[in-house]
Amino acid sequence: MDHSSTFEKALRSALITLVLIFFLFPILWIFLMSLQTNETILRIPPSILFEPNLDNYRALITGKLQTTAGNLDIAFMRNLWNSVLLSTFSVALSLLLGVPAAYAFARFKFRLGEDIAFTLLSFRFAPPLLVLLPLSLYFKTLGLTNTYIGLIWVYQLICLPLILWIVRGYFEDISPDIEHAYRIAGNSWWKTFTRVAIPLARPGIAAAGLLAFIFAWNNFVFALILASADKQPVTVGALAFVTASGIQYGQIAAAIVLSVTPTLALALYAQRYLVEGLSMGAVKG
């Protein structure tokens, strides 16, 4: 029943505002910090009144980290580029491998099928550090340490299970009759896969791709151990802001703002596909 009084409405808006403030405050605070110098950030008591400047961003982009002990060279832009490169290629490779695999798991019953799917998922169970030690030894032997290829490979541990399991669910939701209808109409199985199954699962693929991208982007330990400075993503690169002469809060904040921007933009862009995905569900059958 829907007899909501004015009081209920006001209460609801107040509660929503509270929740929003709670969740958005850190983000806002970081944004404000990124426009301040270390001194204004650390002054006591804190204040939201300050003179904004873009020095932090300038420092990051030029690669000159200003500390009280003098200028340090940092590779932030390089790190950012690495993040984009690693995440993009990892997700692309995962989609290339994972989508057909997800289709196979969804449509065909084969021996050990469920076991294989579960094994792939179980990669997400083990703490990464457990795998890392042996992995770093292998990588050394194989010459993959500190290469993009090695990192992209190891990122599959994050992306592949995610894509496989999410996309599989979407394929399972498509009535096999729809694909049968397309085949009987005179099309090969490959055409059926590319013209019917993939377009219909596209919202799922978009959602899974986006999630995988965010997970890959946020990964820290793999790159920390398996790569050195010139191949490291922002998550690892940010360590450079913890210097011997103190922590550069302003620049860390600016770095966070810069590193969040690509994923945020991607999420906003993909949002319409996700929404489309929800409405697609209504036409089943």
Next chain:
Amino acid sequence: MTQLELKSLTKSYGAYKVFDGLNLAAEPGEIVVIFGGSGTGKTILLRLIAGVEEPTSGLIEIEGNDVADIAPEHRNIGMAFQNFALFPHLSAFENIATPLRAQNASAELVRSGVDKVAKLLKIDHVLGHAPRELSNGQKQRTALARALAAGPRILLLDDPLRNVDAKLRFEMRLELPRLLRQTGAAVLYVTQDYKEAMALADRIAVIANGKFIQTAAPEDIYLKPATLGVAQLFGDPSINTADTKVELAGKTVNVTLGGAKVPIVSSYSSYAGRLVTFGVRPEAVEINASKGAGLAANVMAVTPLNERTVLLLHSEGGWEFLASLPSSATNIPEPGAKVKASFAASGTHLFDKTTAERLHG
């Protein structure tokens, strides 16, 4: 030439046999209805013929050729699905055009082909719509149009009227035979509705327990059911039954219904002593005034059924049965009335107690 032939077709999933040794032939222009309850494997049979599933053993022949090694896209089959299975991301036009496009038809050919079949099915005004914008009836017609578009040699229709409302189902039932005959294809039509089966079929193949228990013209199925099971599947209300024994008393042949002896036609005399299931169709039950001849019974309830009226009757010995009279009949009794019931020979059958096969009288 036989368009489609199934030769001892068998399908099992592991130890579970869906069907076993099905034989069936369909001529061009013929409508064969596959009739059976849910879970009898009707849909699986169509999938095997379409080639999207493989039989365990047996042959499927199209125009005399074994099609075991022919992929579904090369079998020249049109199929309509119970859930329509329209492509949600394509317009109605593109849905119908799929089989034509798959043949690489020119743009004009596609357009004229779609227009022709859409006009036939009265959906030419919604061709630009996406499937989600169509009513159920339009979806069903679009699915049918897609199946017909490329002029297939074989049409497989999987309960296409199941998901449309009663009125539309009735209209389509009147329209479909003419439409399907025009295509010249051999049609296999799956349904669970016996009226649909009788209305549309040239022949009906009744499937139960993995076998075709009777394949015959609708009137033969209804008037001469091969088994008790077939008799029970056709008719609304369903045939009345009673387990009894055929007895000879002088020249009359009797069965016992709820303790009372009831005479049946003398041609059954050769079955004297046999344990049988007596079956009488509700419309073959004749209701007479209580002073007349026949089985004495009480009217428990009177339930109108369209233009007929169904009576629930209890014989004095406790046999419960139904009678179905035209509503225009003048002798429809009230609930609680006492009547005498007799049974017209045309709707009365005896079935063997053990084999359930109909005994010829």
Next chain:
Amino acid sequence: MGELVISNVDKIYRPRRKAPVHAVQSLSLTVKPGEITALLGSSGCGKTSTLRMIAGFEDVSHGTISLDGRDIHTLAPSARGVAMAFEAYSLYPPLTIAENMAFALKAAKLSTAESDAKVKAMAEMLEISDILNKYPTSVSGGQQQRAGLGRALVRKAGLYLLDEPMGQLEPQLRAILRGRIKHYLREHKCTTILVTHDQTEANALADRIAVMEGGILQQYATPAELKLRPANLFTGTFIGEPPMNVFNAGVRTDGKTVSFAIDGGVTLDYPANELSAPVSNLLSKQQRVAIGIRPHALHLGKGPIKGKVVSCQWLGDQTHVAVEVAGRTIVSVAQERVSQKTGSDIELNVAAGDLHLFDAASGGALAHGGDLA
């Protein structure tokens, strides 16, 4: 066993950010003690809202509902003395079928022996004796539905609400169960409201049928009356299977003859005395009417309606003949078996007494057969 009086009931839904929906509009309906009433209509007609208001799952926006003289629309559902069978069965999964059926009896403090006997008899009637000890999830939908129906009928209540109670039933059982349930409801003088979209079920079970459409009660009458004297074109075409054939026609009367010129070229002439004087009189003021002819009243054989056979389908106990007349398909039903070749010429006739005449604009009934509506 109570009398249910629904007077002037409205139901208005006010969804957020959408226009309000007037689901039920000033509905007034009396169900006499022991009477079986069916609420019949297609989805969205307001029948389910009405049922939910009677059961107490939904507030009444306006008006009152009383049972046996006691206003119940403000009471909690449990205090209304109403037994209900749900469309979705709603059996308690952890209880066996027997325990489900005995649930309300236990609450009513019946002795175990008494409750067992009642459940047993009910199970026999509904053909579920063999599944009494099974759990709901392990039996078929049809069996669950029968169990849900049994749970409602076995208890003593002032009013029985049955929501689509037979939709899932096995076709072979349907006719006989309809008979048994009708007999049971009569025998126990149960005041019953049956909600259904299936007119076959409504016709079979109900003493009176309330036909609803668009939240408005169209007609409340016995099944026979609905067929013979539909109040408007909607009930006329809604009730009856196959549906009524409807023609738009111009009317001409010259005192001796009444002529209906049906669009498309067919003309039906009747001597004025076959339609009564008041009807002829009324028609002389009418220029256009809608004529309804039930398929059963459209007879094959010499007559003014000429066409080609589209299909001729024998269904065992009746034959449906579809005929193309003036570019459209009409249906005739014969109680016997007829054979007509597709494409052959055929003539049809209809007696004046079988015509239903409706106002062409409003759809309201003007006359049925020879008599004024």
